[in-house]
Amino acid sequence: MIRYGWLLLGLFLIIQACQNESINVGEIDPELQPGVERVKDVEMLYSDSGSVRVRIKAPLLYFFQPKDQQDPDGQTREFPVGLTVDFFNPNKQVTSWLTAKYAIQKEKTGLIYLRDSVVVWNIKNERILSEEMIWDEKNKQIRSDTFVRVITEKEEIFGRNVIANQEFTRWEIKDVEGIVEIETMVGEDPTIPSSNPTDPE
Helix, strand or coil: CCCCEEEEECCEEEEECCCCEEEEEEEECCCCECCEEEEEEEEEEEEECCEEEEEEEEEEEEEECCCCCCCCCCCEEEECCCEEEEEECCCCCEEEEEEECEEEEECCCCEEEEEEEEEEEECCCCEEEEEEEEEECCCCEEEECCCEEEECCCEEEEEEEEEEECCCCCEEEEEEEEEEECCCCCCCCCCCCCCCCCCCC
16 A cells, blocks of 8 residues: 655655655746646656666656545646656666656556657667657556557567567567668667766765
8 A cells, every 4th residue: 555745845845655756846836726736847766675766857747636535546747848767777777768748647547648759768779769658657667559660770660559668678569560671770869868877866
């Protein structure tokens, strides 16, 4: 059973759960309406057994409190101008990244719906590109039933119904529509960091 305890002190907000999560808030704006809070320059850290496993950064975040205890979504978090995500292994090394221009997170289901120019890539420069994906936090999976492109060192695969672990070390396209061989190695993508990100604090 998940238990949440809230502490808001100045510009720092911490949420405690069975899987620890902390949120660094750069600036808190006045509430737009009852039950809604807007925050800027957010960094969210998810830890497991004392080790940070996920880091989410976003320039803007809306918190929507549930209307009542029967609300099926619970608390909702909206990232109206996008987010970036780093996934870490137990040694605090980044194994994969994710970016999207829009996202919305449902607390009770543990699902984050990603839209608009969604890209997932790993340290081998393999990439999944789609306009819509779902990140399942509870099962640590990323999936999409819409059209996707998967780019590897040797080929580019087109299809639908892709599923991958969030570290993007395993993936599968269930409905392949086409494969194009790549004669040379995939070049650097401008959206991919040119150097390793710093370890989380």
